[in-house]
Amino acid sequence: MTTPGEPPTDQRAAAVEVRSVSRVFGSGRQAGPVVALDEVDLTVAAGEFVSLIGPSGCGKSTLLRLVADLDTPTAGSITVFGRSPEQARLAHDYGIAFQQAGLLPWRTVRANVELPLGLHGTGRAERRARAEHLLELVGLADFADHFPDQLSGGMQQRVAIARAFAEEPSLLLMDEPFGALDEMTRERLQVELTRICAQTRAAVVFVTHSIPEAVFLSDRVVVMSARPGRIQQVVDVRLGAGAAREDTLRQDGAYFDAVTEVRAALHGGEPARVVGVENR
Amino acid sequence: MTATMIRWSRALRLPDAALGLLGLLGLALLWELYKALGPADGWSIGGTRVLPRTTDLAMPHTWDVLIRLGEPLTAAPGAPPLWVAVAQASLFSLGIALAGWAIGVVVGFALAVLMARVRVAENAVLPLVVLSQTVPLIALAPVVRSWGSRIQVAGVTWEAWMSVAVIASYLAFFPVAVGALRGLQSPETLHTELMRAYGTGWWTTLVRLRLPASVPYVLPALRLAAANAVVGTVVAEVSTGLPGGVGRMILEFANFASSDPARPWAPLMGAVALGLLVAGLVGALGLPLARYRRTEVPA
Numbered sequence: 001m002t003t004p005g006e007p008p009t010d011q012r013a014a015a016v017e018v019r020s021v022s023r024v025f026g027s028g029r030q031a032g033p034v035v036a037l038d039e040v041d042l043t044v045a046a047g048e049f050v051s052l053i054g055p056s057g058c059g060k061s062t063l064l065r066l067v068a069d070l071d072t073p074t075a076g077s078i079t080v081f082g083r084s085p086e087q088a089r090l091a092h093d094y095g096i097a098f099q100q101a102g103l104l105p106w107r108t109v110r111a112n113v114e115l116p117l118g119l120h121g122t123g124r125a126e127r128r129a130r131a132e133h134l135l136e137l138v139g140l141a142d143f144a145d146h147f148p149d150q151l152s153g154g155m156q157q158r159v160a161i162a163r164a165f166a167e168e169p170s171l172l173l174m175d176e177p178f179g180a181l182d183e184m185t186r187e188r189l190q191v192e193l194t195r196i197c198a199q200t201r202a203a204v205v206f207v208t209h210s211i212p213e214a215v216f217l218s219d220r221v222v223v224m225s226a227r228p229g230r231i232q233q234v235v236d237v238r239l240g241a242g243a244a245r246e247d248t249l250r251q252d253g254a255y256f257d258a259v260t261e262v263r264a265a266l267h268g269g270e271p272a273r274v275v276g277v278e279n280r
Numbered sequence: 281m282t283a284t285m286i287r288w289s290r291a292l293r294l295p296d297a298a299l300g301l302l303g304l305l306g307l308a309l310l311w312e313l314y315k316a317l318g319p320a321d322g323w324s325i326g327g328t329r330v331l332p333r334t335t336d337l338a339m340p341h342t343w344d345v346l347i348r349l350g351e352p353l354t355a356a357p358g359a360p361p362l363w364v365a366v367a368q369a370s371l372f373s374l375g376i377a378l379a380g381w382a383i384g385v386v387v388g389f390a391l392a393v394l395m396a397r398v399r400v401a402e403n404a405v406l407p408l409v410v411l412s413q414t415v416p417l418i419a420l421a422p423v424v425r426s427w428g429s430r431i432q433v434a435g436v437t438w439e440a441w442m443s444v445a446v447i448a449s450y451l452a453f454f455p456v457a458v459g460a461l462r463g464l465q466s467p468e469t470l471h472t473e474l475m476r477a478y479g480t481g482w483w484t485t486l487v488r489l490r491l492p493a494s495v496p497y498v499l500p501a502l503r504l505a506a507a508n509a510v511v512g513t514v515v516a517e518v519s520t521g522l523p524g525g526v527g528r529m530i531l532e533f534a535n536f537a538s539s540d541p542a543r544p545w546a547p548l549m550g551a552v553a554l555g556l557l558v559a560g561l562v563g564a565l566g567l568p569l570a571r572y573r574r575t576e577v578p579a
Contacts, residue, residue: 070473090479102470105574106492119478119488149574 013082015171015203016044016067021076023062023229036062038228039076046081046170049197049204051214051221053262059229060207061175067205068096068173080171092120094171095164095202099179101156103148109135109159110144116166134162137196154185158192165196172197172204178213187247190216194245211266215258216245223265233265300556308342315339340542345549348542362546366529370550373513373525376441377558380448381509385502387449388456395457396464396490397482406461413454417512421447421519440522447520448512452505459501463494495572502565506558514551526550 023037037059044050052060065071066078069085080088088094095116103112113131122130135141138158148156157177164172178186194217197204208214214221221235237258239249249255315334322338323331332338340348349363391409395402424446428438467489475485517527529547536543566573 068477070476089477092479094477096474096477098470098474100470102468102474104471104489104492106495106572115488116478119480119484147571147574 013046013079014043015046015048015081016042016205017079018042018063018067019077021063021066021073021078023059023066023071024074035228037066037073038230040229040231042222042231044171044203044205047201047203049194049206049217049219051206051208051218052224053208053211053214053221053266054224054229054232055226055266056209057229058224058226060224062229064173064175064205064207068094088171092116092167093169094173095167095169096173097157097160097164097175097177099176101148101153101160103156103159103163105148108145108147109140109151112148112159113162113166115163120167130166131162134165135159137165137199138162138192154181154189157181158189161189161193161196165200165202168200168202170202172202174204175207176209177206178210179208186213187250191245191247193217211259211262212250215239215255215262216249221258221262223262232268235262235265311339311342315341337538337541340545345542345545348540349546349549362543366526366546366550369524369526369529369547370554373510373517373527373551374554374557376445376517376525377448377506377509377513377554379445380513381452381506381558381562383445383449384452384454384505384509385456388453388501388505389460391453391457392460392464393486395461396486402461409454409457412450417447417451417515418519420450421516425520440520443520444513444516444522444525447516448509451508451512455501455504455508456498459497459504460494463497463501464490466490466497467493492572495569499562499566499569499573502562503559506562507555510551510555510558526554 069089225232318334322333352359425443428443431438514527517525533544
């Protein structure tokens with residue numbers, strides 16, 4: 001997938017490197033500039049699962065959007081596998097999933113999963129095989145020919161996750177992908193996600209505002225504070241590193257300890273206030 | 281109202297076509313009801329007639345019109361039945377209307393894509409598009425005809441029917457331009473950002489996302505354009521004086537209002553049938569596009 005002239009993907013490089021990045025919205029015309037991110041540093045190693053957690057307006061979604069090159073930083077630099085976010089985006093280095101599934105309603109489940117492959121010129125047979133495999137992975141093999149409006153919200157989200165994995169990216173960006181789901185579906189999908197990640201060895205940047213979710217999924221939890229958006233603390237979790245997690249982990253003592261630690265970090269900063277700007 | 285009728289038709293298991301026929305029958309019934317009960321001289325307020333006269337001259341019986349359709353056009357020997365003459369004229373107009381519709385759809389879509397592509401174009405062109413519809417067709421017809429008559433490209437001479445098609449397209453492009461623009465702009469930020477994340481360019485995004493998303497907006501616009509093209513054709517036939525079509529026939533047959541009262545109604549029915557036929561054809565276009573009318577249920 002590498003075109004000449006671009007720096008090649010460096011597999012030894014960190015998946016994501018964020019160096020003193022700031023993002024300021026609204027240059028003066030309105031009530032004054034809003035500092036969404038202020039001098040943020042973060043490194044995500046290849047294959048590492050990192051969650052961003054924090055109150056609304058702490059800039060966690062903004063940070064994810066900057067890495068995805070859906071937005072540009074006001075200051076600082078970001079690299080994805082050693083290249084600029086734009087190069088990474090054009091080279092299809094990452095897969096992405098949002099809070100809404102965002103499936104194309106006129107495409108079948110299969111065709112939705114095949115979409116990124118088709119856009120990048122993968123052959124028909126290979127596309128089909130990939131989609132088949134991924135749908136099996138998310139447990140929707142029987143629904144390949146259904147349309148999105150025939151699926152429940154949780155199923156749609158699973159299709160979106162399958163789509164994010166379609167190109168076997170070594171980096172996955174997820175912006176509250178389970179945010180709109182009920183608790184039971186959510187926990188089941190969390191287990192599925194850790195299983196798929198363990199299989200594909202992809203690095204994940206995962207935005208959430210659920211403490212249990214962050215702890216259950218992550219190797220490291222990045223706790224952020226709002227106004228200005230800063231990294232408050234980074235909590236090492238690493239429950240059964242690298243391996244797929246099971247639901248029994250949720251009763252584990254280490255799990256509860258980590259939850260407590262993240263909660264303390266969240267409340268240790270400035271008391272959570274209601275803030276106006278939320279960027280999803 | 282419509283919803284109620286649809287529910288009725290479902291309850292009675294009537295196909296849509298039967299429902300349409302029922303509507304026509306209802307209209308005929310209304311006509312006859314007014315003719316039977318309305319005052320013979322109509323009803324006037326201060327010299328202005330607000331309700332028509334109900335004499336056989338002004339309002340022939342529906343069945344008289346139908347019977348007249350089966351009779352010869354003129355008393356001359358060998359004259360074709362009236363319905364054949366009307367059908368021929370309608371088919372002639374149908375061809376022109378379809379040509380006008382096609383031109384209008386292409387131009388309207390091209391404008392919509394341009395406006396969707398360039399923000400400046402939307403601000404500059406959209407007011408002109410709206411303005412264009414305020415120019416009276418009657419004023420436009422002679423201009424188009426005189427310009428057209430001067431065009432002669434590579435042995436193709438401009439024919440009178442082409443002027444009519446152009447005028448019809450002038451009415452047809454408007455709903456397409458507005459509807460398609462709305463449709464092309466309909467994808468959510470979520471979807472456009474997804475396409476951006478896939479590193480796709482504007483044209484690929486147009487083909488894979490914006491065009492499919494525009495279908496639910498474009499189909500009704502195409503229907504409106506079809507109706508407009510028929511109206512435009514009939515009016516332009518009259519104002520450019522093009523013989524052979526149903527528009528000119530309406531004008532000619534109006535002279536027979538007193539001697540042959542059922543005859544002027546025949547080309548009107550032809551025009552109505554023409555409109556229904558064109559709308560039906562365009563409606564059929566939507567059948568293979570059914571999947572594009574699905575909507576995603578929010579998670």
